[in-house]
Amino acid sequence: MLNIHCPNCGVTAEETEFHAHGEAHLTRFGPGASDDDFESYLFMRANPKGVHFERWRHQNGCGKWFHMARCTMTLEIFGTYSAQTTEPPQDILDRIRARRPDWNPHP
Amino acid sequence: MSDPVSALKNASDSTGIVQISEVGPAGMITLRGDLADKALIKAAVAAGGVNLPEQRRINTEGDRGMAWMSPDELLILCPYAEAKDRTADLAAAVAGQFALAVNVSDARVVFELKGPHARDVMAKLAPVDLHPSAFTPGMFRRTRLAQVAAALWMPQEDCFRIVCFRSVAQYVFDLLNVSAMPGSEVNYYG
Numbered sequence: 001m002l003n004i005h006c007p008n009c010g011v012t013a014e015e016t017e018f019h020a021h022g023e024a025h026l027t028r029f030g031p032g033a034s035d036d037d038f039e040s041y042l043f044m045r046a047n048p049k050g051v052h053f054e055r056w057r058h059q060n061g062c063g064k065w066f067h068m069a070r071c072t073m074t075l076e077i078f079g080t081y082s083a084q085t086t087e088p089p090q091d092i093l094d095r096i097r098a099r100r101p102d103w104n105p106h107p
Numbered sequence: 108m109s110d111p112v113s114a115l116k117n118a119s120d121s122t123g124i125v126q127i128s129e130v131g132p133a134g135m136i137t138l139r140g141d142l143a144d145k146a147l148i149k150a151a152v153a154a155g156g157v158n159l160p161e162q163r164r165i166n167t168e169g170d171r172g173m174a175w176m177s178p179d180e181l182l183i184l185c186p187y188a189e190a191k192d193r194t195a196d197l198a199a200a201v202a203g204q205f206a207l208a209v210n211v212s213d214a215r216v217v218f219e220l221k222g223p224h225a226r227d228v229m230a231k232l233a234p235v236d237l238h239p240s241a242f243t244p245g246m247f248r249r250t251r252l253a254q255v256a257a258a259l260w261m262p263q264e265d266c267f268r269i270v271c272f273r274s275v276a277q278y279v280f281d282l283l284n285v286s287a288m289p290g291s292e293v294n295y296y297g
């Protein structure tokens with residue numbers, strides 16, 4: 001069971017109040033994109049064992065979206081942050097590196 | 108004019124360890140917009156008749172009130188008969204802004220739980236710390252009750268008010284009844 005902090009309303013609650021919506025920070029490819037780019041945007045996901053960046057929504061709470069960095073193996077949450085960003089903020093990256101010194105974001 | 112009818116026609120049950128009643132019809136107005144905008148706050152305060160609540164809180168005065176729903180949403184409570192006019196006034200006051208006022212009175216239902224076991228009955232259904240040191244009158248919490256979304260607050264000690272969607276009114280009433288079944292005291296919160 002994850003205990004999640006919503007950066008939008010400030011509530012910390014267990015995960016049943018939230019809903020996961022998959023990998024974060026995807027580059028969107030729409031009309032005019034190549035088939036390969038569109039396929040990769042639509043179907044291909046990193047699915048790492050370890051550090052993962054995800055989109056979540058405070059479904060049964062304030063209703064807002066946010067991002068979360070967590071470990072898919074230990075379920076440790078490194079932090080949650082605004083949905084209005086295209087990459088993880090520095091403080092989240094620092095926290096991940098402090099806990100996972102060998103983490104390589106681009107293996 | 109037709110008479111308004113609340114979802115469960117003011118159903119109530121006092122056979123369990125708390126008293127459960129459907130309160131209504133109740134006036135409810137959703138206001139969405141920039142909660143830092145002075146004109147919007149002024150209009151909200153005029154419609155609600157109470158001060159702007161802080162994050163995750165509710166201000167009430169009798170039938171009137173205003174709850175913080177999310178960073179861009181307020182819920183205004185008022186007598187049912189006033190909701191239509193108040194929504195129109197509010198919509199006029201925020202016209203031209205990136206804001207929206209909607210009368211949601213008939214889309215929602217309000218329940219009340221009363222009695223010394225109210226915290227325990229509520230805590231069986233919501234993943235929220237309802238210990239007296241963690242949840243107090245004036246706080247407002249959006250969460251889930253079993254499988255559906257709901258919002259709850261305590262007008263006073265030993266009393267909860269719950270807002271949920273009208274379409275799940277019977278489900279929530281049944282949930283509350285099961286949670287308050289005679290002999291199901293937990294005696295954790297007192």
Ligand SMILES: [Zn+2]
Pocket residue numbers: 006007008009010011058061062063064
């Ligand atoms: Zn939230």
